[in-house]
Amino acid sequence: MPGVGDWYDAHIMPKLIGCACGTGQVLKRRANVVPLASGDVFELGCGCGINQQFYDAKAIRSYAGIDPHEGMLDTAREAAAAKGWEVDMRQGVGEDIPFASQSFDTVVCTFTLCSVQEPQSVLSEMQRILRPGGTALFLEHGRAPDTNVAKWQDRIEPVWKRLAGGCHLTRPIAAAFEKAGFNVHLLGKGYMPKTPKFAMWNEWGAANKA
Structure with a gap:
């Protein structure tokens, strides 16, 4: 029988993450x-389709994606199909x-x-599915460069992971893409404005497949 933790992961956690990842500063x-x-x-963690409002529809030939939460995909499928894309x-x-x-x-990867x-x-899989010369666009949060902030990230992360669907605070971002080739x-x-520093050191960019 599912426990409280399973119920939280299935019903509460996706909504909390959706709210956190859809604030005004994040959308900017x-x-x-x-x-x-x-x-x-291809979008990794396409969720409820929050990124679809920002795509240049004319530049896209087809759109594919995955998410571990099947219940979050129905809305995203409808939104993508409405744009006339092959989905x-x-x-x-x-x-x-x-x-x-x-x-x-x-490949598009945002806060995933x-x-x-x-x-x-996961980065190796991105390399695999990209064509030669393809690009992985990323916007992620991770380990802060400031020592004091990073110390707090280390302290908070064990509890944070349990509340936020396994979200880590201390993973490197651009360096991880470089390590993957x-x-x-x-x-x-930079830090996300109006958010706690421990949670929102961001790096964003384009990682090209060699």
Whole structure:
């Protein structure tokens, strides 16, 4: 029989994350990244479709995505289909993306790497599904460069993970893409305004497949 934790993960946690990831300041930063997508596009953690308002619809040939929460995909499917795109959205995880190698020109990843189980495996999967010369567009939160803030991240993370669907505060961002073999062009970095520093050190940019 499902327990309280299972009920929280299924019904409360997705709504909390959706609210946190849809604040005004977060949306402003999404607007700096998502419109750069073009061609055949794949979105990791496409959730309830929060990024779809920022895509340049004319630049996109097809749109695919995965999310571990099947219940969050119905709204996203409807929104994408309304744009007239060829749409293929599936339940899945980033460590085992259910699409063929070299299928996409662009991968979009926003506030998702913090919560996957094996980030380097996910980045390897991004490399696999991208075509030569393809681009992974990213906007993520992670380990802060300031020592005092990073110390608080270390302290808070164990409890934070349990409340926020496995979200980590201390993972590197651009450096992780570089480690995975991408050529990274960092477009920006900094703390999110009007949010606690421990939760919102951001880096965003374009990581090109070599």
